[in-house]
Amino acid sequence: MMDQVTMPRDAYAMILKAIDDGDYKPGDRLVESDLADRFGVSRTPIREALQRLETQSLLTRDGRSLIVASLDHNEMSELYVVRAELEGLAAKLAAQHATEEEVRLLRDMVEEDRALVDDPQALSRSNRRFHKQIHLASHNRFLVGQLDLVHRSMALIATTSLAAEGRGPEALEEHSAIVAAIEAKDGAAAYSALREHISKAFTTRLREDAAD
Template identity: 60%
Template sequence: MSRDGATDAYSLILDAIDRGRYPPGARLVETELAERFGVSRTPIREALGRLETQGVVQHDGRRGLVVASLDHNQLGELYEVRAVVEGLAARLAARHAAPEEKALLRRLVEDSRRLTADPESLRDNNRRFHRQVHLASHNRYLNTMLDGIRRSMALLTMTSLSDPLRGAETVDEHDAIVQAIETRDEDGADAAAQRHISRAYEKRLSVEAER
């Protein structure tokens, strides 16, 4: 099996976890995954091994491999680190982003205004937005760190964007980040990104408390 095949299986499984198809604690069986994604068991096995190394899946006794979960403290630690690195990404984007990258970020914000009543589409837009800010930082080492954080975020089963009010707030927060990037306001971009993550964490805690 080619490395591309293994990479595709990895992406498919991670995306399924990210979308809640396999929530924390769900068993991951090679044969079932192979059938679902239409690939052989070899790339599935390789992908699961890679995800286990990254802490996305774990062994659970006789149940075998399951999707990992985050406890309350881990959730706080994740958002604490995320706020800092997302702020740095926005700061560097304000410093380095090309005009075309700024235009794309602006377009994503404007697109998102029409999606606040569609949580799934807004969620996808949100992922693209943050990914584009990360890329606009033009720092490969920072992006490696952010890739790890994105994998951990996939373990959060419910999106806070299912609340239309939070969806609208998110759009406004993204707009503030882009405005700072457009004007090369590094301090403003950093602060806006950290406020955005802090508000997301606050909403996440509210969602978890209501479950």
Template identity: 70%
Template sequence: MKDAYTLILSAIDAGEYRPGDRLVESELAERFGVSRTPVREALQRLETQAMLVRDGRSLIVATLDHNQLAELYTVRAELEALAARLAARHATPEEVRVLEGMIAEDRDSGRDPEALARTNRRFHHQLHLASHNRYLVQQLDLVRRSMALMARTTLAAEGRDETALDEHQAIVDAIRAGDGDGADRAVRAHISQAWETRLKLDAERVDG
């Protein structure tokens, strides 16, 4: 059985708890069927990792400000570009086919942004694994954890779902060809577009 920390973190990652939501120790213990002590320890750990912040006596899911988002996207671009470059060198034919299959499944599925966000996370995680570098995968897991603190997915933007899949395909094409430079460029272009889309979504929210 998963421990309290993993259960709470997974719930945040899945969007069940969003930035600004208050986490109550007793409610979490009841929901996950664990005692309050491991929940308390998990909340303290998540606070230390800046996933949660204090609001008076309560703990709430953290919200990333503009500068934090910019920093996160910068780090993500560098690490994912390295992962793609390594994947072009080390990915097995089976791993490439799995990545291609994920893209095909997403094209055939509906256009629910939250569902696409989940499959998008799986695609990127599989890309990280294809780098065959455990230390890089660990660092990218930390980045992915912080990405969960974003209020909404950029895939909710009109037309972004299809263009994102095209960008995924460009990454996989380069990896299949063993083109490390091309994979690097494709990932950087993909993340740059995602960051630009997020900026537009945030601007629209302010205007609203």
């Protein structure tokens, strides 16, 4: 077994996580030397990771520099349409295939998140974990893969809808309804509940953007 200190580090995964966590936001410039210093790897894997991220449209060119990409209004709308359908399907399949342990974990996650309603960033991170758990509970590896791609693109939206006033508690009640449908093995209700949850999140985001 390799010593933890000498194990290779995945530059792509580390940069992707930093974008997903909001350390690098849309419009931020990514510099090879800075990234190499931050993550403790050489510039070669950093360069390869940046090329891969650019190919996936997570980074874009600004002159000679690479910056974190952003989504315009139409792209964001298209993303939410796809997300709603795929997330709804994941909930429907979870209602059919989730184990008792998976359902219990989802329920526990909702209850634990009630302590985070006043911390939108922490709630946002926990929200991603909650949705990921539903994806996994679908027990469909191809659907999970497609949803990973969708959520990767969601990182290109700089703000979280959970920061809107009153949205945190509302979202948790929606999560609770989703879990209840999954627990009842009601696929149609789970599908509808999750699609409605995504629709409300998108509406909140549009309202916030209009206000700005």
